Amino acid sequence: MDYFNVIQHYYSGNYTDCLNEIEKTSNSDDNILTYYNGMSQLALKKYTPGSSASNLGKSMDAFASFLENKDASKLKSSITVGSSNGFELSLLATTLTILGELNEALDLCIEGLDSITTEEDRTSNGYIELSLLAVQIAILKGDQAAATNIFYSIEQRLTLNNEAEIIQNLAEAYVKFGKNEDTSGLNFYYFEELAQTNPNWKTQLGLLNLHLQQGNINEAQGIIDVLESDYYQVEQTDSAETFKPHFFACKITLAAMQGLNNVETLKKELLVLDPEHPLIKNDKDMNNRFDELVAKFKN
Structure with missing residues (x-):
């Protein structure tokens, strides 16, 4: 089966279009379709449990439950390297990341990638997706060397087809963004082209982050x-809700760069939208460190 449109829509942020592509098929136990169907539904906050009776389908149900109750016990007990495929390992690694267990999440990804032995694993079974996730986690940890090494090992570990190259290109873009490399060159053109060919919330936010990285205040x-505008707020309502926290994080960054006095107001709005957002967590950590320093010198 040709999965190109499914994967392109998903990574471009067109989750509704991704689901529409999947609906055209009849194989509910296809692992690739099960994964992207579940992840698209979760992105839109419209998840339907029991869509697939496969092991991956059950793991996806457990992951959806975890997002609601933060109980990871079922995922941790049922997903292991050697007996679970790359898609399932991605769900567990994502779970660990959400819980703040970044070292364990990255170790799981690398162990899973190192376990690849069959040609089926090299061409499918979710290991290109696991590679992308490993890159993202390494960048989140601030480990650029690990992110770079994981990216450059993709071609050694996997046999890449057209849809896998979509994911590989995205992984490369993340690595370059994290290293502040090609910010006004190839990496900028990559996000700019995405925003032009697939104008939606995710691609526009990608380009917005590149402008913020370069200090392009007017463009941002x-x-x-x-x-x-109404086109994005009204005609793309589902996506607007999905990406709202990320949008507010960008607005906070830009407001700070512009020296505006509404930064704290925007932070309070983001706190309501997503109390676990990295910007909120980092801001809280910084405030705590400042308070510790004040207390230290006060005494």
């Missing part, structure tokens, strides 16, 4: 204005 403000 222009994208924020676009995302606040």
Whole structure:
């Protein structure tokens, strides 16, 4: 089966279109379709449990439950390297990441990638997706060397087809973003082309982050204005809700760069939207460290 449209829509942020592509098929136990069906539904906050009776389908149900109750026991007990495929390992690694267990999450990804032995694993079974996740976790940890090494090992570990190259290109873009490399060159053009060919919330936010990284205040403000237009706020309502926390994080960054006085107000709004957002957590950590320093010198 050709999965190109499914994967392209998903990684472009067109989750509804991704689901529409999947609906055209009849194989509910296909692992690739099960994974992208579940992840798209979760992105839109419209998950339907029991869509697949496969092991991956059951793991996806457990992951959806975890997102609601933060109980990871079922995922941790049922998913292991050697007996679970790359898709299932991605679900567990994502779970660990959400719980803040970044070292364990990255170790799981690398152990899973190192366990690849069959040609089926090299061409499918979710290991290109696991590679992308490993890159993302390494960047989140601030370990650029690990992210770079994982990216460059993709071609050694896997046999890449057209849809896998979509994911590989995205992994490369993350690595370059994390290293502040090609910010005004190839990496910028990559996100700019995505925003032009697939104008939606995810691609616009990707380009917005590149402008913020370069300090392009006027261009960043222009994208924020676009995302606040009726086309994005009304006609793309589902996506607007999905990406709202990320949008507010960008607005906070830009407001700080502009020296505006509404930064704290925006932070409070983000706190309501997503109390676990990395910007909120980092801000809280910084405030705690500052309070510790004040207390230290006060005494």
